[in-house]
Structure formats: C-alpha cells, structure tokens
Amino acid sequence: xxxxxxxxxxxxxxxxxxxxxxxxxxxxxxxxxxxxxxxxxxxxxxxxxxxxxxxxxxxxxxxxxxxxxxxxxxxxxxxxxxxxxxxxxxxxxxxxxxxxxxxxxxxxxxxxxxxxxxxxxxxxxxxxxxxxxxxxxxxxxxxxxxxxxxxxxxxxxxxxxxxxxxxxxxxxxxxxxxxxxxxxxxxxxxxxxxxxxxxxxxxxxxxxxxxxxxxxxxxxxxxxxxxxxxxxxxxxxxxxxxxxxxxxxxxxxxxxxxxxxxxxxxxx
Amino acid sequence: xxxxxxxxxxxxxxxxxxxxxxxxxxxxxxxxxxxxxxxxxxxxxxxxxxxxxxxxxxxxxxxxxxxxxxxxxxxxxxxxxxxxxxxxxxxxxxxxxxxxxxxxxxxxxxxxxxxxxxxxxxxxxxxxxxxxxxxxxxxxxxxxxxxxxxxxxxxxxxxxxxxxxxxxxxxxxxxxxxxxxxxxxxxxxxxxxxxxxxxxxxxxxxxxxxxxxxxxxxxxxxxxxxxxxxxxxxxxxxxxxxxxxxxxxxxxxxxxxxxxxxxxxxxxxxxxxxxxxxxxxxxxxxxxxxxxxxxxxxxx
Numbered sequence: 001x002x003x004x005x006x007x008x009x010x011x012x013x014x015x016x017x018x019x020x021x022x023x024x025x026x027x028x029x030x031x032x033x034x035x036x037x038x039x040x041x042x043x044x045x046x047x048x049x050x051x052x053x054x055x056x057x058x059x060x061x062x063x064x065x066x067x068x069x070x071x072x073x074x075x076x077x078x079x080x081x082x083x084x085x086x087x088x089x090x091x092x093x094x095x096x097x098x099x100x101x102x103x104x105x106x107x108x109x110x111x112x113x114x115x116x117x118x119x120x121x122x123x124x125x126x127x128x129x130x131x132x133x134x135x136x137x138x139x140x141x142x143x144x145x146x147x148x149x150x151x152x153x154x155x156x157x158x159x160x161x162x163x164x165x166x167x168x169x170x171x172x173x174x175x176x177x178x179x180x181x182x183x184x185x186x187x188x189x190x191x192x193x194x195x196x197x198x199x200x201x202x203x204x205x206x207x208x209x210x211x212x213x214x215x216x217x218x219x220x221x222x223x224x225x226x227x228x229x230x231x232x233x234x235x236x237x238x239x240x241x242x243x244x245x246x247x248x249x250x251x252x253x254x255x256x257x258x259x260x261x262x263x264x265x266x267x268x
Numbered sequence: 269x270x271x272x273x274x275x276x277x278x279x280x281x282x283x284x285x286x287x288x289x290x291x292x293x294x295x296x297x298x299x300x301x302x303x304x305x306x307x308x309x310x311x312x313x314x315x316x317x318x319x320x321x322x323x324x325x326x327x328x329x330x331x332x333x334x335x336x337x338x339x340x341x342x343x344x345x346x347x348x349x350x351x352x353x354x355x356x357x358x359x360x361x362x363x364x365x366x367x368x369x370x371x372x373x374x375x376x377x378x379x380x381x382x383x384x385x386x387x388x389x390x391x392x393x394x395x396x397x398x399x400x401x402x403x404x405x406x407x408x409x410x411x412x413x414x415x416x417x418x419x420x421x422x423x424x425x426x427x428x429x430x431x432x433x434x435x436x437x438x439x440x441x442x443x444x445x446x447x448x449x450x451x452x453x454x455x456x457x458x459x460x461x462x463x464x465x466x467x468x469x470x471x472x473x474x475x476x477x478x479x480x481x482x483x484x485x486x487x488x489x490x491x492x493x494x495x496x497x498x499x500x501x502x503x504x505x506x507x508x509x510x511x512x513x514x515x516x517x518x519x520x521x522x523x524x525x526x527x528x529x530x531x532x533x534x535x536x537x538x539x540x541x542x543x544x545x546x547x548x549x550x551x552x553x554x555x556x557x558x559x560x561x562x563x564x565x566x567x568x
Contacts, residue, residue, distance in 0.1 A: 002368065002371070002567075003375060004319075005368065006368050006379055007379070009368065010364065010382045013382065013383060013440070013443070014385075015380050015423050016386075016397050016398065016401055017382075017385060017386070017397075017408075019397065019400070019401065019407060020393075020397045022529065028449040034402070035406065035407040036407055038294075055402065057522065066467070079293035079296065080293055082288075082289045082290070082292070082293065083290045083293035084468070085289060085293065086286065087289040087290070087355070090285070090286075093346035098290070098294065098457060101302070102294075102297065104551075105297065105301050107497045107550055107551065107554055108305070108547065109500070109501035109523060109525040109543075109546065109547065110501075110551065111501065111503060111523045111527055111543055111546070112304075112308060112543040112544065112546065112547045113300070113301055113304035113305055113308065114304075114306060114530075115308065115311070115530045115531070115536055115539065115540065115543075116303070116304035116307035116308055116311070116525070117300055117304050120303065120304065121453070121456060127373070135296060135300065136300050138296045138300075139296040139297050139299060139300025139301050140300060140301060142296060142297045142473075143294050143301075145293075148291070151269075169287070171285065171289075172288070175289075188479060196388050198386075199390070200389070200390035200391065200392075202390065202391055202392050202504045202507075203503055203504060203507075203527075207527075208529070215482075217390075218390050218391075218393075219392075219558065221390075221392050221393065221396065222392055222508060225396065225508070232400065235396065237317045237493070239396060239397075240392075241391045241393075242393070243389060243393055245388070246388055246389075247388065248389075249386075250385075250388045251381070251428060254381060254384075256377065257384075257388075258448055258452070261445075261448055261449065262448065262452030266528075
C-alpha cells in the first residue's frame with residue numbers, strides 16, 4: 001500500500017520531468033498537440049538542430065560553462081580551505097569579526113551587489129569577460145566554502161599539525177601535506193554544491209558576461225527562448241543537453257550530496 | 269602555539285600567517301561583496317544615474333520615496349505572498365513525503381532521488397518546462413479540457429493566477445530539498461523511543477506529535493531559513509516566465525524590480541536603496557526565524 005501510494009505521488013511529481021525528456025525526441029507538431037505522448041518513433045532531429053546551429057550557440061555556451069565552473073570551483077576550494085583553516089585555528093577578536101562578516105555573506109542576494117560589481121569589474125577591465133565572472137563567483141561563494149571548511153577543520157585534532165611543525169614542516173607544508181588530504185569530505189561537499197550552483201547560475205552570467213559577449217548554458221537557453229518561439233523541439237533538446245552533465249554528476253555523487261546537505265540537519 | 273623555527277617577530281609572523289592563508293580569500297570577498305555593499309549604500313543616498321549628468325547627495329530621500337512608492341509596495345506584497353507560499357508548501361508537503369518514504373530500501377531511496385532532481389536543475393530549465401506546461405494550450409489545460417472543463421484558467425496570463433502559479437513552480441523545485449532534510453531527521457529519531465511509547469499505549473498520531481515532530485526541530489529550522497532566504501530573492505523565474513506581468517507588476521518581486529530599475533531604467537541610486545532595504549528585510553526575517561526556531565530545538 002505504502003509502496004503503491006509513494007509511487008503514485010512520485011509519478012505525479014515527475015510529470016514535468018517526463019514531459020521535458022520525451023519532447024526532446026518528438027517533432028514540432030507532436031510536441032504541441034500531444035505533449036505527454038511517448039516519442040514513437042523517436043527522432044534525433046531536435047538534438048541535431050540544437051548541436052548544428054550556425055551560431056554554435058550550444059557549443060559556445062558549453063565551453064563557457066565548463067571553463068567558468070571548473071575554474072571557479074578550483075580557486076574556491078583552495079582559497080576557502082586555507083581561509084577556513086586560518087579562521088578555525090586562530091583566536092581573537094579579529095578572527096571572530098572576520099568569521100561573522102564572511103558568514104553574513106551567505107544570505108546576501110546578488111541583486112544587492114551586482115550594480116557596483118559591474119563597476120568594479122569595469123574599473124579593472126574584466127567586465128564581460130570569463131575571468132571577471134570567475135572572480136565574482138569566487139568572492140560571492142567564498143562564504144559557503146569557508147563555512148564548510150571551518151567546521152571540518154575544528155574536527156581535526158590540532159596535535160597532528162603541532163607534531164608536523166615539531167618535525168620541521170612549515171605551515172604551508174603542514175597544511176597541504178597533512179590537513180588538506182584529511183579534509184576530503186569537506187572538499188567533496190564544496191566542489192559538488194558550488195559546481196552545481198555555478199553551472200546553474202543565471203543572473204550573474206546574464207549581467208556580467210552580458211548578452212553579446214558569450215553565454216553560459218543557462219543564458220544560452222534564455223537567449224534561445226526568443227528565437228525558438230516555434231521550434232520547441234530544439235529548445236527542449238538544448239535544455240536536455242545542458243542539463244545532462246549536471247544530472248549525471250548528481251546521480252553518480254548522490255550519496256555525497258545527501259551527506260553534505262544533511263550534516264547540520266540532525267546535529268550528530 | 270606551535271614551535272616554529274621562524275625568527276620573525278611574533279606580530280610579523282601573525283600578519284604573515286593571515287596574509288598567506290586568509291589574505292587571498294578575504295581580499296576577493298572584500299572586493300566583490302563587502303565593498304559593493306558599501307558602494308550600494310552610498311549610491312542609495314544619491315540620485316545616481318550613469319547616463320544622466322549630475323549626481324548629488326539626496327540624503328534619505330530615496331528611502332522616503334520608496335516607503336510610499338506604489339510600485340515598491342506592490343513588489344513587497346508580491347514578494348511576501350511568494351515567500352509565504354514557498355516557505356509553507358515545500359515544508360508541509362516535504363514532511364508528508366519524507367514520512368511516506370521513511371523506509372530503508374532501494375525502492376524508497378530511488379523515489380527520493382526522483383524528488384531531488386528538480387533541486388539540481390537550473391531555474392532556467394525549470395522555468396521553460398513549466399511555461400510550456402502552464403501555457404493556455406499546454407498539457408495542463410489540454411488535460412482539463414479533456415476532463416470537461418470548458419474554460420480552464422490562463423495560469424500564467426491571468427493576473428489572478430500568475431503569482432500563485434509561480435509559487436507552485438517554486439514549491440515544486442524546492443520540495444525535494446525539504447524531503448531530503450526531513451528524511452535525514454527522521455532517520456535520527458531513536459527507534460527505542462518510539463517502541464517504548466508504543467508499549468506505553470501511544471498511537472501513531474501521538475507518537476508523531478510527541479516524539480518525532482519535536483526531534484525534527486533542527487530540520488524544520490534549516491528548511492525554513494533556507495527557503496526564506498531563497499524565496500525572498502526570487503528573480504530568475506520571474507524574469508523568464510512572467511517578466512513581472514501579466515498587467516502591471518502582478519508578479520514583479522523586489523529582486524526583479526531592483527534589476528529593472530538599476531539596469532534597464534538606469535536609476536541606480538533609487539535601485540540601490542531598494543536593494544539595501546531588501547537586504548535589511550532578509551537579514552531581519554532570517555535572524556528572527558532562526559532565533560524562534562532554534563528555541564524549539566531540544567537536546568536528546
């Protein structure tokens with residue numbers, strides 16, 4: 001009974017997902033006439049036309065998204081791991097103030113800072129560039145990284161680091177050789193969550209990369225909405241292709257996702 | 269303190285520690301978050317418009333105008349309704365589904381996966397899918413017509429429905445998050461406690477209200493605060509699905525109006541004041557919610 005009921009609820013919930021997938025493999029008339037029918041016979045025309053656009057919208061967007069996401073999460077992991085370690089291992093008024101300042105960044109909506117950010121980026125010549133977007137991402141998401149790493153460092157016994165120092169290892173060496181490898185679960189959480197968030201991000205690339213200077217997958221889809229007014233098939237195909245990497249990533253690392261999310265939900 | 273071989277004086281060593289470990293992250297954060305907030309705060313006291321000459325100090329005028337500005341008050345109302353829907357619906361439905369799925373087997377954990385998929389989808393993708401579904405001739409209205417409803421509502425084109433449709437879409441996307449958090453909370457409820465209560469004659473309803481629900485307090489706290497913060501700054505879905513319409517501002521959230529006023533109308537001073545007010549409201553709301561909810565949390 002419970003199984004049947006649960007299955008029913010999940011099936012209703014999943015209708016939009018089902019519709020999004022089946023329509024990738026149907027032709028235009030079929031999509032508007034019977035959006036929920038199975039794609040029989042399935043067609044690959046939509047995928048072909050999304051991949052083969054003359055402006056290479058999909059490929060450009062994919063390249064940008066891959067570069068922005070991977071650079072951002074790599075830099076974020078290094079910077080927030082070191083900053084998180086620093087904050088967890090030092091005491092005093094300044095440390096506390098800095099921690100508080102960083103954590104309050106967790107709830108700041110991008111709209112509050114985007115206007116000045118475009119000016120800062122323009123001043124250093126990075127507006128409408130990929131490095132500009134990466135830098136902004138690093139600044140905006142560093143609080144999340146710090147939040148995860150600080151908590152994790154506190155659980156690592158400080159004696160480990162002290163004995164490494166006694167053996168003559170410098171601070172940097174101790175951190176990278178001993179502490180960082182121990183923080184693998186925290187690193188996984190940071191990489192996974194920030195990876196998905198940055199890949200899916202819409203407003204920041206929309207404003208910072210601008211409409212003309214290139215799109216990420218999300219702004220690419222947004223741009224194609226206007227043009228594909230009729231060709232829903234190609235639009236669904238583009239969404240499908242843009243979501244596939246994140247979906248595979250999620251399905252493979254599902255356990256980490258859940259663990260990372262629920263760390264604080266249960267208090268031990 | 270660790271015995272360092274360095275001969276630098278203590279203060280220099282500390283400064284070096286900060287600069288090498290904390291410096292880079294702090295610097296980027298200051299440049300791209302803290303400084304921009306201060307700049308916004310500064311702009312909010314001026315009539316700044318990048319395409320119009322003179323900028324001068326106007327004191328609190330922007331804020332004073334905002335508090336009686338009809339457009340802003342409407343967006344405040346729109347945002348509040350949306351936030352209320354998004355805090356309540358996924359929380360309640362998420363708890364119900366979590367209780368339903370709270371069994372250890374591959375069957376129930378794969379259903380959990382299904383509910384979580386929308387959480388990892390981009391808001392752009394979710395918006396486009398739902399725009400098609402809720403279209404006047406989309407799947408939902410096709411189904412309603414087949415069921416005999418002659419004139420199904422224009423879910424996104426009727427001002428009376430559009431805001432609630434948005435709320436439903438957002439709730440659908442956030443639901444899985446709540447399910448996962450509540451499931452984790454449920455799995456930490458000690459079985460012995462439930463069995464003991466059952467032996468003492470407590471029925472399922474009593475067991476839930478007296479044992480399970482109080483122990484889910486941390487999960488409720490997390491869900492509520494996260495939903496509150498994410499709902500109050502909703503922008504993507506509005507931009508893609510309704511563009512603030514239908515009609516004037518029926519679905520225009522504060523976050524949407526900030527960007528419209530700032531980047532489209534270029535009234536950046538005024539938009540900054542709006543943004544600062546939005547930040548203050550989010551900070552107060554989430555602070556109050558956190559305080560109230562954490563007071564309920566009990567230690568086992």
